[in-house]
Amino acid sequence: MPPSPSWLHPNPNGLFCEPGGFYIDPARPVSRALITHGHSDHARSGHDAYLATSETVEVMKLRLGPNHNYQSTRYHETHNINGVTVRFIPAGHILGSAQILLEWQGQRIVASGDYKRSLDPTCAPFEPVACDVFITEATFALPVFCHEPADKEVARLIISIAQNPDRNHLLGVYGLGKAQRIIALLRQQGFTHTIWLHGALVELCKLYERLGVKLGDVRPVSEADAKTLKGELVLCPPSATHDRWAAKFGNAITSFASGWMRVRARARQRGAELPLIISDHADWPQLLQTIEDVEAPEIWVTHGREDALVHQLALMGRKARALALIGFEDEAE
Amino acid sequence: MDRFAELLNRLSTCAERNGKLKLLSSYFREAPDPDRGLALAVLTDNLPVSFPMRRVLADLIPRRADPVLYKLSRDYVGDTAETVALIWKPEPRVRWNDLSLNAILTHFQSAKPKDMADILETALDNLDANGRFALLKFLGGALRVGVSARLAKTALAQAYGVDVGIIEEVWHALTPPYAALFTWLEGAGPKPDAGEAPFYRPVMLAHAIEDNDWQNFAPHEIAAEWKWDGIRVQIASTGTEAKLFSRQGDDISATFPEIIQAFAKTRGVLDGELLVRRDGAIQPFNQLQQRLNRKTVTAKMRAQYPAHVRLYDILYDDKTDVRALTFDARRQRLENWFTREQPAYADLSSLVPVESFEALRALWSTTRHEGIEGLMLKRRASPYLAGRPKGHWFKWKRAPLTMDCVLIYAQRGAGRRASLHSDFTFGCWKGAELVPVGKAYFGFTDAELKQLDKFIRENTVERFGPVRVVKPELVLEVAFDAVNASNRHKSGVAMRFPRIHRIRWDKPAQEADKLETLIGLIDKN
Numbered sequence: 050m051p052p053s054p055s056w057l058h059p060n061p062n063g064l065f066c067e068p069g070g071f072y073i074d075p076a077r078p079v080s081r082a083l084i085t086h087g088h089s090d091h092a093r094s095g096h097d098a099y100l101a102t103s104e105t106v107e108v109m110k111l112r113l114g115p116n117h118n119y120q121s122t123r124y125h126e127t128h129n130i131n132g133v134t135v136r137f138i139p140a141g142h143i144l145g146s147a148q149i150l151l152e153w154q155g156q157r158i159v160a161s162g163d164y165k166r167s168l169d170p171t172c173a174p175f176e177p178v179a180c181d182v183f184i185t186e187a188t189f190a191l192p193v194f195c196h197e198p199a200d201k202e203v204a205r206l207i208i209s210i211a212q213n214p215d216r217n218h219l220l221g222v223y224g225l226g227k228a229q230r231i232i233a234l235l236r237q238q239g240f241t242h243t244i245w246l247h248g249a250l251v252e253l254c255k256l257y258e259r260l261g262v263k264l265g266d267v268r269p270v271s272e273a274d275a276k277t278l279k280g281e282l283v284l285c286p287p288s289a290t291h292d293r294w295a296a297k298f299g300n301a302i303t304s305f306a307s308g309w310m311r312v313r314a315r316a317r318q319r320g321a322e323l324p325l326i327i328s329d330h331a332d333w334p335q336l337l338q339t340i341e342d343v344e345a346p347e348i349w350v351t352h353g354r355e356d357a358l359v360h361q362l363a364l365m366g367r368k369a370r371a372l373a374l375i376g377f378e379d380e381a382e
Numbered sequence: 383m384d385r386f387a388e389l390l391n392r393l394s395t396c397a398e399r400n401g402k403l404k405l406l407s408s409y410f411r412e413a414p415d416p417d418r419g420l421a422l423a424v425l426t427d428n429l430p431v432s433f434p435m436r437r438v439l440a441d442l443i444p445r446r447a448d449p450v451l452y453k454l455s456r457d458y459v460g461d462t463a464e465t466v467a468l469i470w471k472p473e474p475r476v477r478w479n480d481l482s483l484n485a486i487l488t489h490f491q492s493a494k495p496k497d498m499a500d501i502l503e504t505a506l507d508n509l510d511a512n513g514r515f516a517l518l519k520f521l522g523g524a525l526r527v528g529v530s531a532r533l534a535k536t537a538l539a540q541a542y543g544v545d546v547g548i549i550e551e552v553w554h555a556l557t558p559p560y561a562a563l564f565t566w567l568e569g570a571g572p573k574p575d576a577g578e579a580p581f582y583r584p585v586m587l588a589h590a591i592e593d594n595d596w597q598n599f600a601p602h603e604i605a606a607e608w609k610w611d612g613i614r615v616q617i618a619s620t621g622t623e624a625k626l627f628s629r630q631g632d633d634i635s636a637t638f639p640e641i642i643q644a645f646a647k648t649r650g651v652l653d654g655e656l657l658v659r660r661d662g663a664i665q666p667f668n669q670l671q672q673r674l675n676r677k678t679v680t681a682k683m684r685a686q687y688p689a690h691v692r693l694y695d696i697l698y699d700d701k702t703d704v705r706a707l708t709f710d711a712r713r714q715r716l717e718n719w720f721t722r723e724q725p726a727y728a729d730l731s732s733l734v735p736v737e738s739f740e741a742l743r744a745l746w747s748t749t750r751h752e753g754i755e756g757l758m759l760k761r762r763a764s765p766y767l768a769g770r771p772k773g774h775w776f777k778w779k780r781a782p783l784t785m786d787c788v789l790i791y792a793q794r795g796a797g798r799r800a801s802l803h804s805d806f807t808f809g810c811w812k813g814a815e816l817v818p819v820g821k822a823y824f825g826f827t828d829a830e831l832k833q834l835d836k837f838i839r840e841n842t843v844e845r846f847g848p849v850r851v852v853k854p855e856l857v858l859e860v861a862f863d864a865v866n867a868s869n870r871h872k873s874g875v876a877m878r879f880p881r882i883h884r885i886r887w888d889k890p891a892q893e894a895d896k897l898e899t900l901i902g903l904i905d906k907n
C-alpha cells in the first residue's frame with residue numbers, strides 16, 4: 050500500500066495544504082482559505098483571502114460582511130495554486146456547497162466538506178470523483194441513522210397542516226439550506242399557500258430567490274397579526290420554537306426537521322410534536338455508498354462519529370484515519 | 383401494524399395528556415379488530431404471552447449487526463428495541479402478506495422456543511423502521527410511551543362517550559382482545575357482566591399548601607396526619623378476592639402478594655400508603671423501591687422488605703358507598719371497619735392533634751422520623767372527591783435539606799442526553815480530601831446542562847472510559863430529602879433523592895461543606 054499523502058494535514062488552524070499554502074474551512078484566521086460552503090462552522094470571518102463558489106461567496110457577503118477579499122469560482126473550473134490543481138465539485142449539501150478536489154504530484158485528495166446524496170431541488174447534486182484519499186464528514190455515522198425520503202416527510206407535514214385547521218405549525222429549521230429545501234419540496238408537492246418566516250430566515254430566503262431558487266409566496270411573519278393566524282405554517286430557527294416569540298402563535302404544533310429526529314429521545318428532547326427526519330447530511334447508507342463510489346483506498350474522517358465510521362471502514366478493507374479537526378460542532382445540522 | 387406503529391410513533395413525541403387521549407381515542411375508534419384489542423391489552427399490561435425478548439435478541443442481533451457498531455448505536459440511542467429497529471437492514475427472504483398485529487403474533491404463538499429468533503427475523507424483514515419498533519415494543523410487553531393502564535381506559539371511555547368508572551367495573555371480567563367490550567361500546571352487544579370482582583375507583587388528591595390557605599380554616603376544622611413517604615394505594619376487596627391498585631389505577635397486586643392475602647377476606651375499598659415496615663419501624667423509601675415494578679416477588683424479597691399498608695380513608699364500607707360522607711364520619715367508619723376486619727400487614731394512620739397552628743408548625747418542623755415527609759391536612763367536613771379538588775386536602779411538605787458539594791466526576795447521559803455530560807458525582811471535604819457523597823442526573827435546565835458540559839470539557843483531568851475526572855473547582859448546591867447511614871458507600875452516607883438545586887459558579891470549592899456536617903443530618907429513629 051502506498052504511504053499516506055502528507056502534503057495535506059491538520060494543524061491547529063485547520064486542514065492545511067502545504068505546497069499550496071492554503072487551508073480548507075479553517076477554524077482560525079489564516080492568509081488563504083478555501084471554503085466548501087457557507088455554514089458558520091466552515092465559513093468563518095477573519096481570513097485574508099477566500100476562494101469559494103460564487104453562491105457561497107454570496108452567502109459569506111451576507112453573513113460575514115461584503116468587505117473581505119473574496120474570489121469566486123464556478124464548479125469544475127480549474128485553479129492552480131502554487132502548483133496544486135484545485136477544482137470545486139458539487140456536494141449536494143446546500144446551495145453552492147462544494148467538495149474540493151486537490152491534485153499534486155499525481156495524487157488526488159477530495160475534501161468533501163458536508164454532503165448528501167438525497168433529493169434537494171435547491172442545489173446541484175453530489176458528484177462522486179475517483180480519488181486516492183477521500184475526506185468525509187461523519188455527522189450521522191452510526192448505522193441507526195437512515196433518513197426517511199425527504200418528500201415523504203414533507204408530505205407528512207402537509208397532511209398534518211390539513212388535519213389541524215385550528216392550529217399553527219411552527220417548524221424549526223436550520224436557516225441556511227434546510228429552510229429553503231423544505232420550502233422548495235413543499236412547492237414541488239403543490240403546497241402553494243403562504244409560508245411565513247421568522248425574521249432570522251428572511252434575508253437568506255431572499256438570497257436564494259436572487260440566486261434563482263424559486264420559493265413562491267414567502268413572507269416575514271412580522272407582517273402578519275400573529276393572533277389572527279390559524280392553520281398556518283411558520284418557519285423559524287430551531288432555538289425559537291420554545292422561546293417567548295413562539296408563544297404568540299397559540300397552541301402551535303411544534304415541528305423540527307433534522308436527521309437527529311430519527312432517534313425518539315432526541316425528538317422528545319427538542320419538544321417536537323411532529324419530528325421530520327430530513328437532513329442535509331449523508332446518512333449511514335449514503336456514507337457507505339459514497340465511499341464505494343469514489344473508490345478511494347484511503348479515507349480520512351472528520352467531524353461527527355469518527356469511531357463508528359473508522360471501524361466500519363476497517364471492515365470494508367479501507368485504510369481509515371480520524372482527523373482530529375477542531376471547530377466543528379458535532380451537533381450542527 | 384401500520385396503524386399501531388403510527389400510534390406509538392405519535393405517542394412517543396406527545397407530552398400532553400390530552401394529546402395522548404386524542405391519539406388513543408381515535409385509534410380505538412378506527413383500528414380494526416382484533417388489533418385494537420391487542421393494543422389495549424399491551425397498554426393495560428394484560429398481554430397473555432410473554433416473549434423471551436432478551437434471549438431472542440441475543441441470538442438475533444449478531445446475525446445482522448456488527449457487535450461494535452451495535453454497541454456504539456445502543457449507547458447513543460439508549461433503548462434496545464429502538465436500536466434494533468433502526469439498525470435493521472431489511473432483507474426479506476419470505477414475504478408475509480398479512481402484516482396486521484394479530485397475523486404477526488399468530489406466527490409466534492404456534493412456534494417452538496428455538497424458532498422464535500427465526501420468526502422475529504422474518505417479521506423484522508417484513509416491516510419498516512416504525513413497524514419494527516412497534517413490534518419489538520409490543521413483544522417486550524412494555525411500550526414506555528407514558529401511557530398508564532388508567533389513561534388507556536380513559537381514552538377508550540372518551541372514544542365511546544361512557545364513564546371510565548363503567549369500564550373499570552367490567553374490566554376484570556374481560557380478556558384480550560376484548561371483543562365483547564368493543565361490541566358493547568359500539569352498541570352491538572350487551573354490557574359485559576361485571577360479576578363480583580373488585581375494581582378501582584378514582585382517588586382524592588391533595589394540593590401543596592400555600593401561605594394564604596391558612597386563613598381559610600380554623601384548627602378545629604382540620605384533621606392532621608403524618609405524610610408518609612411511600613406510594614399511594616387503593617385496596618378493593620369483596621370478601622373472596624382483593625386487589626391492590628396504584629394511585630393511577632394500575633393493578634399492582636402481583637407485586638405485593640402478602641397484602642392481597644391479608645385483605646382477601648375483608649370487604650370494602652380503602653385508601654392508604656404502601657410502605658416497607660420491619661420490626662415495627664417504617665423503612666426509607668429506597669427499600670420500598672426494591673419491590674416496585676416487579677412482576678413476581680421472591681420469598682427473600684418479602685422477608686427483606688416486608689410490605690405494609692397504613693390506612694387513612696374508606697370509600698366503600700362493604701358494599702356501601704361512603705364517599706359522600708364527611709371525613710369525620712368516614713374516619714369513624716374506618717376505625718370500626720379496622721376493628722372488625724383486623725387485616726395483617728396494616729394499621730391505621732394516626733391523627734395528629736391540632737390544638738393550634740403554632741403548635742402544629744412546631745411539631746412539623748421538629749419531627750424527622752424515618753419515612754415522614756411532612757403533614758397532611760384534611761378538612762373534617764369534606765366528602766371524598768375524585769381528582770384534585772381545591773380547598774379540601776393539603777400536603778405540607780418539609781423543605782428539602784441542602785449541602786454545598788464539589789463536582790468531581792461526570793459522565794455522558796444515555797438517550798436524550800447522550801451527547802452531553804449529565805451524570806454528576808459530587809463530594810464533600812474530609813480533611814483535605816473530597817469524598818464522593820452522591821450522584822445526580824437532573825434538577826437543571828437544558829441551558830445549565832450545556833454550561834456544565836462546557837465546564838467539564840474544559841476541566842477534564844483524566845478519563846476512564848465514559849467517566850471524566852474533573853478539576854475540583856465547581857460547587858453544586860445539592861438538595862435531598864434525607865440522609866441514611868450506608869456501608870455501601872465510602873463516605874458512610876447515602877443521600878435520598880439528591881438533585882442539583884443550584885450551580886454555585888460564584889463559590890470557591892474550599893468553602894463547600896464538610897462530610898461531618900452531612901453525617902450529622904442522618905435520620906435517627
Ligand SMILES: [Zn+2]
Binds near residue numbers: 088
Ligand atoms: Zn454544513
